[in-house]
Amino acid sequence: MDPARIQALIETGLPGATAQVSGDDGVHFEATVVAGQFAGKLPLARHRMVYATLGELMGGAIHALALKTLTPEEAAARR
Known part of the structure; x- marks a missing residue:
């Protein structure tokens, strides 16, 4: 499995989302996902999405997939 495929699956499954995925060993990955659909949802619900x-x-x-899930507003505030 490669990070680019995971990124594409996430972005296809959550239209309008952007994902940054990394991982060097092919089975353990980290991703930051920014999606408007996360608004009003708790972290567990975001991760399930x-x-x-x-x-x-x-x-x-x-x-394994370590996730950071943010709304666009949350992502903008981190910059």
């Missing part, structure tokens, strides 16, 4: 875009890959081809 991202996991849903990856389906069966989670726990299989993707052993």
Whole structure:
């Protein structure tokens, strides 16, 4: 599994989202996902939304995925 494929799956599954994904060993990854759909949702719900875009890959081809999930406003405030 490569980071670019994970990024594409997340961005396809969450239209309008942007994802930055990294990971060097092919099974452990880190991602920062910015999506308007996260507004008003708790972190656990946001993470579940991202996991849903990856389906069966989670726990299989993707052993671990560390997530930072932000709304566009939260991302802008961090800059």
